Amino acid sequence: MELNVFVKQIQQLELKLLQSDLAAHPELIDELLAENFEEVDSNGEIRTRNDVIDWLLHKDKHIQWTFKDFRIKALTDDMVLAIYSLHKPNHMNGAGSTRTSIWQYRKNQWKMVFHQASRKN
Template sequence: MDLITKQIRQLELKLLQSDLIAHPGLIDELLAESFEEIDSNGETHTRDDVIDWLLHKDKHIQWSFKDFRIKTLTNDVVLAVYSLHKPDQPSIDYTGSIRTSIWQYQKNQWKMVFHQASRRS
């Protein structure tokens, strides 16, 4: 795994697994001002909607990534693609989801500008 892939994977995990109430500065560190998301139901959410979800998510869930990879789009933009699973969820009942995130290098740090979740059939 190359350096950028490791960095982006670590940032994705930080966003999902950090207690953002205890560390509110991480929100601005990780999410671009122009951030938006399309959820697994096809609904679009604003940055504020996603921040609200992140602040109220179950802090005890330890998500796991499978098949994490990066595609370079430009010198300062990458696309992260991966499967997301809840480790305590039986794979028969829950197949996880495919996630894509666009990260842009802004002011000497990577920030997520877009995220989409797709249900696995």
């Protein structure tokens, strides 16, 4: 697998998940999140797919998140790990979070199966 080909694609999927109005486009949820999706939030709590969907549906739709140092690593032939820093606008030098996501290629599309957020102080 040529990773450089997938970096922009996975980054765009991460942005789509964060910046789309999922209340207006709920079909994107099933398009982007695997059925067995789980998350470890920035407080170390395990969140279910439904917990995360609830947050995504009620998040501030006006925040345009910024990625820094986005990269991916191959885990298997059909699975990659995305690693990046996430910041709110105008907070690039302040506190943000380090994020990791596992994306799996299933039925001709990438789906997120796991996500973890770690707060930066």
